[in-house]
Amino acid sequence: MVKDSRWIELTKSNPDHSNWYIERFRAMEQAGDDLAGEARLIDAMAARGSRILDAGCGPGRVGGYLSELGHHVVGVDVDPVLIAAAEQDHPGPRWIVGDLAELDLASHGITDGFDLIVSAGNVMTFLAPTTRRAVLERLRHHLADGGRLVTGFGSGRGYEFDDFFADAEASGLEVDLKLATWDVQPFTDDSDFLVAVMSAAATGR
Secondary structure: OOOOOHHHHHHHHOOOHHHHHHHHHHHHHHOOOOOOHHHHHHHHHOOOOOEEEEEOOOOOHHHHHHHHOOOEEEEEEOOHHHHHHHHHHOOOOEEEEOOHHHOOHHHHOOOOOEEEEEEOOOHHHHOOHHHHHHHHHHHHHOEEEEEEEEEEEEOOOOOOHHHHHHHHHHOOEEEEEEEOOOOOOEOOOOOOEEEEEEEEOHHHO
C-alpha cells in the first residue's frame, strides 16, 4: 500500500469535494470557457491515432477531447467519482480507477506503451510527496519507445520545480523542453507554471 495522495486526503475530509470539482468544470464548459488548452498542445505533438495516456485524468476533459480527435486514449485516476463522471461525459476512452504510484496497465490487459502521456491539472502537486518518484517511474515504464511524457503544474503548491527536475532525473527521465504555459510561452526563472516535456533517459529504458 502507498500513502494516500493529497487528493484522496481532500475527499476524505470533504466527501463532496469530487462532486464540487466535477460540477465546476461542467459549469465552465456550459459557459463556453476554453478547457482544451492542454489537449491542443498534446494533439499538436501527436501523430494521428496515437496511443495517449491521461494520467490523473479527473473527469476526463483532456482525454475526452483527444479521443474525439481520433486518438486512442486511456485515462487513469485514483478517484472513482471522477472516473464515473468521465465515463458519463466523455464516452470513448477507456477510463480506469487506479493509483499512479502503482500503475500497472498490463493487469488491465493494456500491454502496449503510449506515444504520449499527459498529466495536466496540477496532478503532480496532489501526489503524496513520498510517491512522486514512484509515479514518475511508473509513467516512464508505460512509455513506448520514443514516447514523451508531458506534465504541467503551478508553483506555490508544495512541489518546487527544482525538486521535480531532480525527481524526474532520478526516475530515469530527461527533460527535453520547459515551457511556462500550455500555449508554449517560454519558461524562465520567474515562471510560476511549468510544462515539462520529457522522454526516457537512455539508462531508464
